[in-house]
Amino acid sequence: MAILEGDIPELIRKGRDKEAIENLYKHLLPNVTKYIRSNNGSSEEAMDIFQDVILAFYEKVMNKNWDPTHTVYGYLYKMCIWRWINKVNRDKPNLKKDISEMDLYIEAPDYWFSETASKEEETILYTMFSSIGDKCLELLTYTIYKDLQMEDIQVRMNFASNTAARMQHQRCKEKLMNEIKKQPNLLAKLKGL
Amino acid sequence: MINEQDQFLLIEGYLNGTLTEQERMAFEKELSENPELQEKTELSRASQMAIQRKKLYEIKNLISEVHSEKTNGKYLKGLALLGGLFAICGLGIYLSIPTKEATIKSVPIEVASPTAPVYIAPIPESQQSASKVEGTKTEFKKSVFEIKASDSKATVPENFPKEQPVIEESKVSPTLTEPVKKQSRAISNSSEVSKIPENVCANAILQAHILTEAGCINQSTGRILVSGFKGGKAPYTAKLFNSQKQVVLPENLPAGTYSLLITDQQECQKMVEGIQVKQENCQKDYELNTTNGDVLDLGTATQTATLSVFDKGEFVYFYKQFHQGEYIQWNGISSTGASQNGYFVFLLEFQDGTVRNGSVTVFK
Numbered sequence: 264m265a266i267l268e269g270d271i272p273e274l275i276r277k278g279r280d281k282e283a284i285e286n287l288y289k290h291l292l293p294n295v296t297k298y299i300r301s302n303n304g305s306s307e308e309a310m311d312i313f314q315d316v317i318l319a320f321y322e323k324v325m326n327k328n329w330d331p332t333h334t335v336y337g338y339l340y341k342m343c344i345w346r347w348i349n350k351v352n353r354d355k356p357n358l359k360k361d362i363s364e365m366d367l368y369i370e371a372p373d374y375w376f377s378e379t380a381s382k383e384e385e386t387i388l389y390t391m392f393s394s395i396g397d398k399c400l401e402l403l404t405y406t407i408y409k410d411l412q413m414e415d416i417q418v419r420m421n422f423a424s425n426t427a428a429r430m431q432h433q434r435c436k437e438k439l440m441n442e443i444k445k446q447p448n449l450l451a452k453l454k455g456l
Numbered sequence: 457m458i459n460e461q462d463q464f465l466l467i468e469g470y471l472n473g474t475l476t477e478q479e480r481m482a483f484e485k486e487l488s489e490n491p492e493l494q495e496k497t498e499l500s501r502a503s504q505m506a507i508q509r510k511k512l513y514e515i516k517n518l519i520s521e522v523h524s525e526k527t528n529g530k531y532l533k534g535l536a537l538l539g540g541l542f543a544i545c546g547l548g549i550y551l552s553i554p555t556k557e558a559t560i561k562s563v564p565i566e567v568a569s570p571t572a573p574v575y576i577a578p579i580p581e582s583q584q585s586a587s588k589v590e591g592t593k594t595e596f597k598k599s600v601f602e603i604k605a606s607d608s609k610a611t612v613p614e615n616f617p618k619e620q621p622v623i624e625e626s627k628v629s630p631t632l633t634e635p636v637k638k639q640s641r642a643i644s645n646s647s648e649v650s651k652i653p654e655n656v657c658a659n660a661i662l663q664a665h666i667l668t669e670a671g672c673i674n675q676s677t678g679r680i681l682v683s684g685f686k687g688g689k690a691p692y693t694a695k696l697f698n699s700q701k702q703v704v705l706p707e708n709l710p711a712g713t714y715s716l717l718i719t720d721q722q723e724c725q726k727m728v729e730g731i732q733v734k735q736e737n738c739q740k741d742y743e744l745n746t747t748n749g750d751v752l753d754l755g756t757a758t759q760t761a762t763l764s765v766f767d768k769g770e771f772v773y774f775y776k777q778f779h780q781g782e783y784i785q786w787n788g789i790s791s792t793g794a795s796q797n798g799y800f801v802f803l804l805e806f807q808d809g810t811v812r813n814g815s816v817t818v819f820k
Contacts, residue, residue: 280518288522307684314519318512325508388510397801397815401741407507421768421799421817433464439503453502453509 268335275324276408287317290336295343304347312350316342325407387449391442399435406432463493467500520667524681528706535693657724660688664718666728670736671711673812675755678709678733680716688720695719711735740814746788746795752802752816754784760807765790765800765816773800788818 266274266286274283296309316339323329392400398420405416417428443450469475470483487493663686671678685692697715698704704714714731744750754763757778765774765786773790784804789795797819804812 280515281522284515284518284522288519288526307686310523310684314516317519318515321512321515322508325511384509385513388506388513391506392510397813401815403507404511407504407511423768429465430461433461436464436500436503439506440499443499443503443506449506450499450502453505454498 269331271335272324272329272331275321276411278404284317287335287339288313291339291343294340298344299347302347303351308347308350309343312343312346315346384449384452387446391439391446391449394442395435395438398431399438402428402432402435403439463496467493467497470497471501471504517667517669520681520683521669521679524683524706527683538693656722657688660720660722660724662687662692662718662720662724662726664692664694664716664728666716666731668731668733670734671709672740673735673737673806673810676708676710678707678711678735680706680709680714680731680733682706682716682718685718685720688724689722691721693719709733737810737812742814742816744788744816744818746818750788752786752788754804754812757782757784758806762805764803764805766803767796767798767800786816788816 266282268286268290271283271286274280274286292309292313295313296306299309299312300306319342320329320335320339395403402416402420405411405419413425413428413432416422416432417425420428422428422431443453466475466479466483470480475483487497663684664682665684667681667683669679669681680696682694685694695717696704696706697717698709699713701715711733713729714733715727715729716731718726718728742752744752757780759780760777761784762775762777763784763786764772767773774786775791776786778784786802795818798817800816800818802814802816806812
């Protein structure tokens with residue numbers, strides 16, 4: 264069954280990430296690449312922009328900030344264009360631009376996956392999460408979707424009751440907090456976000 | 457005095473924005489006066505951010521994975537097409553060049569004037585020599601019409617028979633360049649093998665991003681993702697070799713050491729060696745529909761292994777030892793023959809100490 268663009272936020276909440284990403288890759292990236300290449304950019308830069316915007320989109324869905332009145336493809340395409348325009352203005356100020364918009368407001372956060380820092384942080388995160396156990400990891404991953412109720416988590420993880428799910432959530436969160444305390448640099452960075 | 461559990465719920469409600477206005481104001485008042493509560497709230501918020509960051513890293517890697525899948529497909533098709541074109545052109549060149557020298561030269565034959573036709577007899581068989589092209593694995597024999605430099609005008613009768621060269625191809629092994637230090641992300645080309653004038657490849661700094669994904673223990677599920685080719689001249693091709701120097705596809709890889717050969721359009725090359733694909737305990741979720749006869753299939757035991765399945769009360773629900781060569785499977789039934797729906801955790805321990813675990817949801 265074909266995936267409609269309106270289904271994509273729900274796919275993300277259900278954890279069907281590969282389907283969501285493949286759909287966005289197929290429908291969005293070619294148009295973004297075409298625009299960026301015709302505006303002094305390269306395919307690699309288009310891919311970077313696409314990745315940034317998809318990550319920002321994920322954050323919106325996680326934090327219940329996604330406005331369903333937007334169309335997914337149109338909104339993300341617009342974000343890609345705006346991000347490209349701002350990047351051109353910032354990095355290539357002497358380049359003659361046909362685009363007249365200046366300093367467009369970007370809802371998406373700046374690219375924070377820096378090449379040098381991200382690998383180290385990713386390794387720390389993966390090590391930290393692997394020490395709290397599979398069940399805790401699964402439960403805590405469900406909790407990042409703020410519109411997912413504890414009752415939904417109870418059913419997904421087959422807890423005997425809502426109370427049992429909440430207690431397990433508390434224990435797992437405390438485990439994670441203890442692990443984070445052992446990583447002061449990471450804690451400082453996360454507090455700053 | 458608020459108990460620990462209630463405090464936890466308040467902090468969670470505050471961070472998730474689910475408190476009522478009254479509750480939020482009371483909490484913020486308490487927060488401003490209680491440093492311990494401030495610290496707990498900050499730590500709870502940081503842990504939420506950590507979970508989100510981890511998820512976003514997973515999505516970032518998934519985007520790279522999807523991109524690699526799509527571009528590798530295009531590269532393989534392009535490689536196949538390019539290979540076919542080269543084969544056809546190569547065959548055409550070998551057939552058309554009449555020389556016995558190690559270096560293939562094209563010998564121009566000028567058409568004689570109609571008033572002074574000159575015909576050169578073929579070289580007697582005893583004087584024919586085999587031509588050999590160095591640097592490749594092919595060799596061929598052909599009869600040649602030797603045209604002396606003084607015979608600037610020569611014609612060959614149209615109907616004069618020409619022998620076709622016999623090209624014997626043997627297996628071509630890749631030529632390995634000097635080993636270079638592997639860098640974690642971008643790779644710069646410090647030594648190249650070039651088939652064209654050296655100054656062209658000297659200026660070509662081939663770069664690529666190489667990501668490795670560990671495979672699961674006891675499975676060939678490793679991957680090497682290559683993207684972001686830069687430097688030199690596009691298009692690029694990439695070949696992956698295992699430790700036996702065999703060409704392999706970049707997915708479904710067993711743990712081991714691999715090499716990658718990057719070639720650009722000008723045939724400037726860069727060999728990257730020492731690419732490690734590791735193995736790890738993959739946390740994998742399975743679903744078994746016992747009505748359909750589904751089984752949990754964990755591959756063939758490469759050594760003695762024990763499979764333990766625990767229910768949500770952390771009691772052993774199923775236990776079995778598997779010997780080398782046996783299929784490691786579980787059909788969802790407990791050791792006592794019971795069949796229950798539910799969420800289980802499995803632990804597969806190998807004789808050498810490696811462990812693999814995951815979860816199984818059984819339903820019928």
